[in-house]
Amino acid sequence: MGSVTILEHTTKNPIRMIGEMAGVCWGSATDNDEANITRALNCIKSNHGRTLEFPDVYMVLDGYSARVIREWYTHIGGAPTRLQSSTRYVNAKNFAYITPPSVAQNPAAKTIYEDCMEQIRSAYAKLMEAGIPKEDCALALPLGMETRIVCKHNLRNLMDMSRQRMCSRAYHEYRKLFLDVCNALRAYSPEWETLVNMLFHAKCEETKTCPEERGCGRYPKKDN
Ligand SMILES: Cc1cc2nc3c(=O)[nH]c(=O)nc-3n(C[C@H](O)[C@H](O)[C@H](O)COP(=O)(O)OP(=O)(O)OC[C@H]3O[C@@H](n4cnc5c(N)ncnc54)[C@H](O)[C@@H]3O)c2cc1C
Structure with missing residues (x-):
């Protein structure tokens, strides 16, 4: 919001x-x-x-x-x-995201969308654990x-x-x-x-x- x-x-x-x-x-x-x-x-x-x-x-x-x-x-x-x-200094591992109404009102689409966001969060965390700098992990973050x-x-x-x-x-x-x-x-x-x-x-x-x-x-x- x-x-x-x-x-x-x-x-x-x-x-x-x-x-x-x-x-x-x-x-x-x-x-x-x-x-x-x-x-x-x-x-x-x-x-x-x-x-x-x-x-x-x-x-x-x-x-x-x-x-x-x-x-x-x-x-x-x-x-x-x-x-x-900044995506260089702020840790985005628990980023919040927008869910558009078209997705929010469609249960199947909502599941796909939320799974996608979870996968991105998980990938970001794994990249951080692998020692990749935040500014480079940030390239995996979504437009949402x-x-x-x-x-x-x-x-x-x-x-x-x-x-x-x-x-x-x-x-x-x-x-x-x-x-x-x-x-x-x-x-x-x-x-x-x-x-x-x-x-x-x-x-x-x-x-x-x-x-x-x-x-x-x-x-x-x-x-x-
Ligand atoms: C429905 C819609 C779809 C769009 N789709 C796309 C898209 O697919 N891809 C994309 O990249 N963009 C897209 N845009 C954005 C659009 O192309 C413009 O970038 C955006 O509207 C801002 O441009 P503006 O002319 O309104 O600029 P503003 O910066 O708001 O400028 C307003 C006015 O100031 C003057 N002005 C501003 N800058 C200059 C300058 N440098 N030189 C001289 N005069 C200037 C002009 O008279 C201009 O009309 C879309 C916008 C809308 C509303």
């Missing part, structure tokens, strides 16, 4: 911050909260994308699969950064293994990510992870709640058409 923890280094009042930054370039007074909020919302609605690059989110993602975290790393706009739990990262992303990067990963075509664990991010941000501060509700949604919600080859049917295909 994955969890998202928003760290205190995260910008607390991202809307006011955007308004303050935009105010500098407009030569406006930036010491008025109400004016900053109005200016920020105007910038956001006008798609002035650079303004979204000022607020940063620092978070810990814990208990999601190595597979979904590999997908998380594909979103590179704005140079996000992260550190990941749970991992932990700490990362930093700006608002623009997360908004772009939402457009891809709140899409029904995205992998179900990513959709769940992204929903957890949305909820953790909503709980972090009222301004984040406003931004998540305003900006984080699948790409089809912007155009009311679907660019995916095999869409879910929510909106008509883009080509039609």
